[in-house]
Amino acid sequence: MSTRPHSVLHDRPPSGRADGTPAIEFVGVHKDYLSHGDVVPAVKPLDLAIGQGEFFSLLGPSGCGKTTTMRMIAGFEDPTGGKVFLAGRDVTDVSPNKRDVNMVFQSYALFPHLNTYQNVAFGLERRKVGKDEIRRRVGEILDIVSLTGMDKRAPREMSGGQQQRVALARALVNRPRALLLDEPLGALDLKLREQMQVELKRIQREVGITFVYVTHDQGEALTMSDRIAVMNAGVIEQLGSPREIYERPATRFVAGFIGTSNLVDGNVDRVEDGLALLTYSPQDRVVVPVAGTVRPGDRLEVSIRPEKIDLHREVPPVSATGGSVLSGVVSEVVYHGTSTNYTVSTATGADFTVFDQNASNAEDLAERGDRVFLTWAPRHSYPIGV
Numbered sequence: 001m002s003t004r005p006h007s008v009l010h011d012r013p014p015s016g017r018a019d020g021t022p023a024i025e026f027v028g029v030h031k032d033y034l035s036h037g038d039v040v041p042a043v044k045p046l047d048l049a050i051g052q053g054e055f056f057s058l059l060g061p062s063g064c065g066k067t068t069t070m071r072m073i074a075g076f077e078d079p080t081g082g083k084v085f086l087a088g089r090d091v092t093d094v095s096p097n098k099r100d101v102n103m104v105f106q107s108y109a110l111f112p113h114l115n116t117y118q119n120v121a122f123g124l125e126r127r128k129v130g131k132d133e134i135r136r137r138v139g140e141i142l143d144i145v146s147l148t149g150m151d152k153r154a155p156r157e158m159s160g161g162q163q164q165r166v167a168l169a170r171a172l173v174n175r176p177r178a179l180l181l182d183e184p185l186g187a188l189d190l191k192l193r194e195q196m197q198v199e200l201k202r203i204q205r206e207v208g209i210t211f212v213y214v215t216h217d218q219g220e221a222l223t224m225s226d227r228i229a230v231m232n233a234g235v236i237e238q239l240g241s242p243r244e245i246y247e248r249p250a251t252r253f254v255a256g257f258i259g260t261s262n263l264v265d266g267n268v269d270r271v272e273d274g275l276a277l278l279t280y281s282p283q284d285r286v287v288v289p290v291a292g293t294v295r296p297g298d299r300l301e302v303s304i305r306p307e308k309i310d311l312h313r314e315v316p317p318v319s320a321t322g323g324s325v326l327s328g329v330v331s332e333v334v335y336h337g338t339s340t341n342y343t344v345s346t347a348t349g350a351d352f353t354v355f356d357q358n359a360s361n362a363e364d365l366a367e368r369g370d371r372v373f374l375t376w377a378p379r380h381s382y383p384i385g386v
Helices: 066-076 117-125 131-144 160-172 191-209 218-224 242-247 254-259
Strands: 025-035 038-050 055-059 080-084 101-105 178-182 208-216 225-231 235-240 260-268 270-272 274-281 287-288 299-306 308-311 324-335 341-345 352-355 369-378
Touching: 025 066, 038 066, 038 080, 038 235, 055 066, 055 218, 066 080, 066 101, 066 178, 066 208, 101 160, 117 131, 117 160, 131 160, 131 191, 160 178, 160 191, 191 218, 218 242, 225 242, 225 254, 235 242, 235 254, 235 260, 254 260, 260 274, 260 352, 274 299, 299 352, 324 352, 341 369
Parallel strands: 055 208, 055 225, 101 178, 178 208
Antiparallel strands: 025 038, 025 080, 225 235, 260 299, 270 274, 274 287, 287 324, 308 369, 324 341, 324 369, 341 352
């Protein structure tokens, strides 16, 4: 962990202004392509504000518009309509090299014939920065990215994670207002990728620069982000903190795309004290917190996360659950060491996934074909689109 003062990035104006002006703002931005004479929308009209010093992720499947959105920030794509602002300045028609943002790609794009110091210093030398200033700034940024003492190494002599840090240092040393990262960890193996997720968040926190991160990896976005925009078919389906998006998915797509979610629907039998009751049999029910607009007879779709559910071998007493109870039959068992994952065919007709934490009773596992009962508290049922 670095201990020196990081003037390398903090002796310039911050990535937004003190008056609350966003670091990056889209106003009505959209992007269309022509395909065989037809107009194909890649990004539909979008209003978006990304705050100063925020770690902001664009998350979604391939073709959802996230990379196109980032490229419009960088200036590599011209919007079909709308305005792009950086720190309050309209840059819609400004060329990429004059936008004061830098980009880091999955490929790193390091110069193989240059060592670490030369790679990081390259942009500063192109801008005719003095040698003493270059030495100071390169030394400080190498400290921040934990590469002190590796300044003479060539890229081929470094691990994938170290090369990724060199690419970050090269981008950050230029003091951009925002750093754009396009799937930067995609080439790393799982263990190194998880380590770099923590490192990226630490680096972003230390330098205080706005990071905009494009990924299709839900775990990556949840681990690092202050806010996440979940994109699908050119629109943002939900924008919020990782906790909000995971715990309270706004749409069926978000519920299914972020982690694992059990989805069940049914008609509301009654509403009491802000709780709706969906009944499937005398013993099978789902209890859902709802707003005052929900009435008996309404149809609800409900999301429940697998780790929120308790699995019982015997029917639990009503007083012990205080909420939802579904019976079912185990159709699949997968042992993961720290947990056992069950697939249960429930009385609703839907298959439920249950993550059961392994503890001292880990040997007492349910098996395929066993009849079981699933319970969870009302607060863990989330109505979608209500």
